Amino acid sequence: MDILPKFRLEVYDNEMIPDELLIQSVDFVNEMLPGEGFEPADFKKIYGKTCLYKNIFMYYMNDKLVGVCTCNFYPDPDPERSDETLIYMMVIAMDKTVQGKGVGTKFLRSILQMNNQSDVWIKIHKGNDQSKGFFKKMGFIKMPKKSMPEMLNPSYRKPYEVFVRKCGRAS
Numbered sequence: 440m441d442i443l444p445k446f447r448l449e450v451y452d453n454e455m456i457p458d459e460l461l462i463q464s465v466d467f468v469n470e471m472l473p474g475e476g477f478e479p480a481d482f483k484k485i486y487g488k489t490c491l492y493k494n495i496f497m498y499y500m501n502d503k504l505v506g507v508c509t510c511n512f513y514p515d516p517d518p519e520r521s522d523e524t525l526i527y528m529m530v531i532a533m534d535k536t537v538q539g540k541g542v543g544t545k546f547l548r549s550i551l552q553m554n555n556q557s558d559v560w561i562k563i564h565k566g567n568d569q570s571k572g573f574f575k576k577m578g579f580i581k582m583p584k585k586s587m588p589e590m591l592n593p594s595y596r597k598p599y600e601v602f603v604r605k606c607g608r609a610s
């Protein structure tokens with residue numbers, strides 16, 4: 440009889456994450472996204488003057504690390520939503536052995552549920568059809584690049600497209 444997988448989400452503030460978990464999360468993402476070459480400082484530092492904080496999400500299946508995501512949080516510039524945050528999702532990556540099995544959906548859904556008052560923006564490498572399909576299924580829509588709030592615009596080395604998931608959208 441198959442043992443049902445148990446999932447666990449851990450969330451770390453960039454200032455508080457223990458060094459060994461920081462290194463593990465960076466190595467994990469670099470292995471799943473060859474060519475990105477993230478450094479520990481990329482997960483640790485705050486981008487832009489208005490960035491409030493950064494979270495590193497680590498997802499475990501039966502105690503094995505299977506997913507890592509990092510998000511930067513900014514104040515929402517809309518005056519009517521001044522108590523809310525906007526999220527720039529820097530990266531999300533699943534272990535190769537679980538990709539395509541619905542685990543990324545569970546992981547991203549957990550992150551979105553924890554932050555369900557925030558719009559979430561992401562830049563996706565133009566050639567990454569796998570992740571475009573994934574984000575569209577999760578309720579993200581493609582937007583003109585110019586519509587991305589300026590403060591959420593850290594440099595991106597490759598040709599990219601911009602997607603957003605407005606808060607309150609079903610997934």
Ligand SMILES: CC(C)(COP(=O)(O)OP(=O)(O)OC[C@H]1O[C@@H](n2cnc3c(N)ncnc32)[C@H](O)[C@@H]1OP(=O)(O)O)[C@@H](O)C(=O)NCCC(=O)NCCS
Nearest residue numbers: 530531532533538539540541542543544569570572573576
């Ligand atoms: C993109 C990624 C996070 C998705 O996680 P996942 O666990 O593989 O995705 P799921 O199994 O939950 O799939 C959900 C949906 O994504 C899409 N999808 C997943 N794999 C796909 C593939 N190889 N090609 C096209 N669409 C794909 C499908 O729409 C799928 O829904 P379906 O199974 O009903 O068809 C994961 O594949 C990954 O880590 N890729 C490498 C890193 C990366 O590219 N990250 C994104 C940019 S930061």
